[in-house]
Amino acid sequence: MTASILEEPAVSELSHVDGCEFRDTTHAEAILKILNHQRNAGIFTDVVLCVGDVQFPCHKAVLSSNPYFEAMFSMDLKEQLEGRVRLEGVEKETVRILLDFFYTGVILIHHENVQALLEASCMFQHSKITTICCEFLKRNLDSSNCLGIWNLAEALGCTDLCEAAKTCALQKFEEVAQGEEIVEIPVYQLKEYISHDDLNTRNEELVFETLLQWMKYHEQETKCRMKDLLALVRLPFLQYSYLLNTVKANSYVRPSVECIKMVEKAERYWSPLCGTVRDPIKPRRSSKQVIVVVGGRRRETTGWKPVSELRCYDPSLKTETVRTRESFLWGNRTEVETNSSVVSHCTIATIPSSIQMMSVAIHEHHIYVTGGKIKRKSLSQVFRYNLFTSNWETLASMQQARRAHGSGVVDGKLYVLGGRAGPLIVDKVECYQPKKNEWRWCAPLPHAVRVPSVATLHGKLYAICGSQGAHRPCPYIQVYNPSTDSWSLLNSPGLDHIAAPAVVLGENIYILGGELSKRVTVFKPKDGSIATAPDMNFKRADHAAVPIDNKIYVLGGMKDPSLMGAMAHDSIYCYNPLGDGRECWTEVGKMPEAIAMHGAVAVYKDYLRGGNVHGGSTT
Secondary structure (H helix, E strand, C coil): CEEEECCCCCHHHHCCCCEEEECCCCHHHHHHHHHHHHHHHCCCCCEEEEECCEEEEECHHHHCCCHHHHHHHHCCCHHHHHCEEECCCCCHHHHHHHHHHHHHCCCCCCCCCHHHHHHHHHHCCCHHHHHHHHHHHHHCCCCCCHHHHHHHHHHHCCHHHHHHHHHHHHHCHHHHCCCCHHHCCCHHHHHHHHCCCCCCCCCHHHHHHHHHHHHHHCHHHHHHHHHHHHCCCCHHHCCHHHHHHHHCCCCCCCCCHHHHHHHHHHHHHCCCCCCCCCCCCCCCCCCCEEEEEECCEEEECCEEEECCEEEEEEEEEECCCCCCHHHHHHCCHHHCCCCCCEEEEEEEEECCCCCECCEEEEECCEEEEECCEECCEEECCEEEEECCCCEEEEECCCCCCEECCEEEEECCEEEEECCEECCEECCCEEEEECCCCEEEEECCCCCCCECCEEEEECCEEEEECCECCCCCECCEEEEEECCCCEEEEEECCCCCCCCCCEEEECCEEEEECCCCCCCEEEEECCCCEEEEECCCCCCCECCEEEEECCEEEEECCECCCCCCCCCECCEEEEECCCCCCCCCEEEEEECCCCEECCEEEEEEHHHHCCCCCCCCCEC
């Protein structure tokens, strides 16, 4: 019989067993204490570490617990034979702290020594101390030190710390730009930082001002790199007056032919003739998205009347007054928040024609308005609104006049499908090619529909449900592949969405309500499956919806289209499918008036800034 015990037993207890295992849990610590005492006394040591004029007597056995010294002592090196090791590139105080840790397992890290310890731990391949130092620096990251820590971590190969510091620098750009580190960073780091999509800035003007700070501090480097440096700024998103009066007139920019060409190219973004820009510059991810509501109709005493405005909404802000375009786009956020239920908004344009039942789509900085009706006549006209210039363009007319149709953009081309032409529901599909300003026929819909739910995802066009006439829903999801000019069908029994918008979030398409339902359907094209999400609070039809920041915003629409004299909604509701698990619809505010049959798109504020510099005419 044997026994295993953790503490020394009494003698009387030992008499009851044939044998026992004694384990002293303090033994290793006691041995290290003795070895540390010997080290400090300079006795029984077998190697000396030399740092400058300071000598540290040590035990090879203790040092070789570290892979750096183990490798050193395992080879027939000079240090092995002489018993002396000279360490370069490390401070004596840092070596003292590391040796204390080797012998005691205790280390004190603070702001004054963490950088030296991190560098030394990387040099000596001591992963535990490296991890501790990185965690200490992560916890103490702020706008005053993130650029320096980013540079340090990158040089030492500390990937996690490097990413954390970079993220901090990107998120806190406006604070970093006011600090001292920004002018001290090397040019390669400046390029990566200032050009990053995730740079969190209210406006691009601040990016240019920050670049100027750095250039003044690095005069010689600036002269030979001016073109590369100016390319870091997304020039088209500067205010037009700032672009002309500040950037173009700048003493660094003006002498450079290449820089002037870059500025003039940015100017063309604001030209009414710019059309579709080749290789358009995209806004940074921090550029706020807002909702542009296009047209629709409102209820008046004499009946429904068309709404001709393009109105911009910021669902995150409330205001008691209609704002000017300038205050909406450039106003200080804290100056406009109120207890009003009306979301912050402004009118940015007027549709050239008083139309209803048109279809609205967006591509880059262009909003397309196709078809519709005036009185009872279906239209083939097509307008395009340039968000950069605030100008309308009249494009080539569609080959088929239509209203209550759907539209979407795939690979830069606009597709329109279905709808009504006179008394008929049509199956015709056509495609607009912006470079040629012309329409061509595509394969027709397998099933003619009006007011389908249309979405585009991964190069395909989806027409979901819609009406086949007399409020009869189409039970199919019709999928168009532009590369083969062909349609495929997915049977979707039970779906009854008519006059319902569809939005894409991630890999899923959400179809929201409609004439016969307040149901929210989630279609997953990846596997063809259909699921449901929480119902909207009530039925809506002829409403609009947009995705912003992984949320869905639903605006306006008819309250109950089955009732005579039905009224429209003025409410804006939001659904967050990636929320805290409650996944409910919440009202975020109201529009200034109730409307239906409108379109809505999400646009970056940066696309709107600088508009109206050339007027707002229709071409």
